Amino acid sequence: MNATTTTLRGRARVFARAHINTDEIIPARYLNTADEATLAAHVMEDIDPEFPATVRAGDIIVAGADFGCGSSREHAVWALRGAGVQAVIADSFARIFFRNAINNGFRVIECPGAAAAFQEGDDVVIDLAGGRVCAPGRGIDLAFVPPGEFAERLLAAGGLLPYVAGRVQARTAPNEAAPAGSEAGAAQAPSRAPRTSPARERRAPAGGAGSTPSNALTPEQRSPQEAR
C-alpha cells in the first residue's frame, strides 16, 4: 500500500435503510443532464428534502445494505460526487452501483454493520490501508476488506478510462510501429504459437498494443508480476 492518502475523515450522513435505489439517489426526472452541480442540487431529495441544502463537501454517507440498487444510471455517482460527498460507506452495495462508482473514481466502502453503528453527524474516520471505519469517542470500530492498491490507483487517476488513457499513452509513446490489420477474417481455428500461460505472458515492452503472439516470451522470460 503506497497511496499517500490512507485516512479519510468526514461528517456522517446516515441513511440507515436497506435498498436505497438510484431513483432515490437522483430521481429520473433530473436525468436530462450529466452536469454534476445540477444533479447535486437534487441528490437524495426524495428521501430527505433537506439533504441537498445541508450536505457539505467532505461528508460521508453511511447507508444500509444494497445501496444503489435499481437502474444502472451513472448519474447517481455523479450527483453524490457533485454534492461533495467524499465517500459512501454501506453494509453492502448493489453490483452495478459499486462498479460505476469505482469506474468513476468515487470512493465506496463495503462495511457490514455500518448503518446500525453510526448516527447522523458522527465524526467518521476511515483507515483505508488498515480496513477500519471508526468514530473516535463513540467506541465504533468496524472492519472492512481494504479495496487494495489497484483500486487506490484507479481512484487517484479519477476513474477507469482516465487511468487507461494514462497507461496506454505511457505504453505507446516510444514506438508506434505495430502493423495494422492484415489478417482480418482469416483464421478460425486457434493455430497460433502456444502460450503456456496466457495470464502471465508479458507483452512486448514498447509498442506492445499491437503485438501478436509472435512476440510470445519463452518460459524463462515470463514473469509472474507484470511490470506496472
Next chain:
Amino acid sequence: MGGVMEKARARARAGAGEIPARPRPDAEQDGAARCGGRRPMTITEKILAAHAGRDHVVPGEIVDVELDLVICHEITTPPAIRMMREIGVTRVFDPDRVLVTPDHFVPNKDILTAELSRRLREWVKEQGIPHYFEIGNHGIYAALAPEKGFIRPGMTIICGDSHTTTLGAFGCFAAGVGSTDLAAALATGRLWFRVPESMRIEVRGRLPVGVYAKDLILYVISKIGVDGARYRAMEWAGEAIAALSMEARMTLTNMAAEAGAKSGIVPPDDVTLEYVRQRTDRPFTVYESDPDAGYVECVEVDASTLEPVVALPSLPSNGRFISEVEPVPIDQVYIGSCTNARIEDLREAARILRGRRVAPGVRTIVVPATSGVWRQALAEGLLATFADAGCVVSTPTCGACLGGHMGVLGQGERCLSTTNRNFVGRMGHPGAEVYLASPATAAATAVTGRITDPREFLQ
C-alpha cells in the same frame, strides 16, 4: 504440448468425481503454484490470484486481472470502440485474444442493427483481429467460443454481456461487463474485479429421465431467488454435475446470471478436458478448489428427487415442478438461445418431435445456437425432423430471446421458451407471457399445445 495436456488430464483424472487434489500447475512457477499450501482458496480465487500476479486474494478486495480472452458482439462493442477512440486508444491490446461475432440481430434485422454490425466489421478489419466469425460461420458468442476451441480451463474471459457466465463451465473465470469496462479491457488486456465470495452448489444423485440441467438450474434459482447469488461465484460440485456433458454444464453456468451471480464455475474434469482437447491444442492450467476453501453458503440438492421445472411468468425464480403447473395453452414454443440451443438440446427436442406434429396453432421456432450446431443438426437429420413436425428453423441468432426478431410476441400471447429470462416484455409485447423450460418440455408442449411433461413422451 501433448505432454501438458496429458499431465492436465492425469491431474483431473486423479480428482474426478471427488474433492480434487490440490492443483500443481506444471507449466511454470505461477501464482497458483506458489499459493499451494499457504491459504486455502476456491478455484475462482486461484484463477483471479494467478491472473493478478498475486499469491492469494480474499473476497471483497479489488484486483487488477489480466484477461485471456475478450469477446465482442455487435450490441455493446460499438460504444466501447467509441470510448477507446475518445481516450486516444488506437490499437486493441492483442488481436489474438479478441473473439468477435455478430449474434444478437443477425442477419441484420433493420438499418440500425445493420449499422452496428458494419461498425463491428470495419473495426475488426482495422484492428487485424483474426478471430472474426461472419454470417454463415457465426453463432451466439457464449456457444460459439467454446465450440471453436477458444475456451480452456483456467482462463479469464469477459464480454459485454451478462451471460458470459456460461463460459465458467470450463473452469474459467468468465464475467459480463459494461461497455466502459469493455473499452478498458480492449485497450489494456486487463480489468479490475472485486473478488467474489464463492457459494457452493453440491448436487448429489443423478438426474432422472426427462429432467435436465435446465430443470436443475431453474430449481436452484427457485430456491435461492434472483438475488440468491448476488455478486457471488456459483461453484457447482457433486456426482450429478460430474455426470453432465459440457453442453449441459453450460446451461447451468449460463443462468448464474439469473441468480445475480458474478460468475458460475464448474471445476474441470475428464469431461472438460476431452471436450477441450478435441477443439484446441493450446495449453492451459487446471485450477481446483482447496478442500478447506471458504464458501459463504453451501446449497445441497438431491438430483434424483427433481422433476421437470417450468418457470412461470415473469421471473426466472418462479420455477415450479411440472406436476404443479397448470397445463395452460401456448401460442408459441421457442427452442433457442445461449441457454439451450446446442446440439444435445436439439437432439432432445427432436427425440420427442420425431414422427409427431406440433399442435395446430402453435408456432414452434427452432434456432440453433451456432452455425456448427446448425450444420450438425442438418447432418443428423434433426432439421428435417423439425420441418416434418411443422416447426420453423432459423439461422443462429439471439433472435426472439430478447424480443429482437424471429418470433417476437404480441399482446396477450403465451410462449414457452428454452431461454433464460421471462421478464415482462423480454420477448416482445409487455402483455405477453413467457414460461421457461427445457428443450424436452418445449417439444412436448409444442406437440400438445399445452404445457406438458416431457416424460409422457419418453417411454
